[in-house]
Amino acid sequence: MTLSSTTPEAADEIAYLDQAAASDAGRQYKRNLLAALDLRPGNAVLDVGCGPGTDLPSLASAVGDAGTVIGVDRDPVMVERAQQRTAAHSRVEVRAGDAHALPLGDASIDRARADRVFQHLADPAQALAELRRVVRPGGLVALADPDWDTLVIDDTDTATxxxxxxxxxxxxxxxxxxxxxxxxxxxxxxFEIASVDASVVLFRDYHSAEAILRMPSVAQRAWQAGALDEQAARAWLLRLTDGPFLAAVTFFTAIGRAPATDG
Incomplete structure (x- = not known):
């Protein structure tokens, strides 16, 4: 599939991922996640669910010319975009593959990350079993995902x-x-638990929140499904747009280390 034939839905998803990564909250936790991976020159690094390749260049810079970065994604459009974005990085390879059956050999990776991926997986435990298989003894795995159950949006209509x-x-x-x-x-x-961290992603203006939370489109789906009263939801959206605005969600990161020896 060429980019000229990319569907509007795929283009929108790529734009969304790029926008989320470029937000203040996105940049901050990505810096923290990169630091937690403790990348060294020469490391082999895996990015599970790499999407359009947003983070592959920074991983490549961290491991240097002697290192290797492998991005894996199951979406062919994302794979193509990631390949194009990393064409100038000779040590980056993007593969089509599934987190539940990674296209890598046993104990072939020093570091692995999955950024906002596990919230979408059919079987997170199987995906972690795969990471356990491909990560070398002593290697690190970094996971990051929001907990959407903690999402709060302030409004006078608390019920909505x-x-x-x-x-x-x-x-x-x-x-x-x-x-x-x-x-x-x-x-x-x-895995041995190396660290766990939780931080609150706070939105104080409507437009930065809308770029991530997509309130209008999600609310429309909700009232069409009968989960929201349409009239109340439209009034809710109008008040959110007018401000003042506040929303927050808790974001978790967890770092695991593969045991130095098996058995």
Missing amino acids: SRAYTRYITSSVVRNAAIGRQLARLLDDAG
């Missing part, structure tokens, strides 16, 4: 704000509470 969050957790995000589960899932997969 709560109903909006409930719709996201029940109908929009597959694993809405995955953030709080990351450390436990790492432990269940046999």
Whole structure:
């Protein structure tokens, strides 16, 4: 598939991912996640669910000319865009593949990351079993995901704000509470827990929040599904647009280390 044939939906998703990464909150947690991976020159690094390749160049810079960066994504449009974005980086390879069955050999990776990926997976435990398989003894895995169950949006109509969050957790995000589960899932997969962190992503203006939370489109889906009263939701959106605005969600990161020796 060429970019000229990319669907509007795919183009919108790429734009959304890029916009989220470029936001203040996105830049901050990505810096923290990169630091937690403790990348060294010569490392082999895996980016699971790499999307359009937003973070692959920074990973490549961290591991240098002697290192290797492998991005894996199941969406062919994302794979193509990531390949184009990293064409100038000879040590970056982008592969089509599934997080549940990674296209890599056993113990072939020094560092791995999955950024806002596990919230979408059909079987997070299987994906972690795959990471346990491909990461070398002593290697690190960094996971980052929001916990959508903690989303709050301030408005005088608290019931609609709560109903909006409930719709996201029940109908929009597959694993809405995955953030709080990351450390436990790492432990269940046999990783040693190196660190766990939680931070609140705070939005104080409507437009920066809308770029990430997509309130109008999600609210429309919710009232069409009968999860929100349309009249109340339209009034809610209007008040949010007029401000003052405040919304917040808790974002979790968890770092696991593969045991130095098996057995």
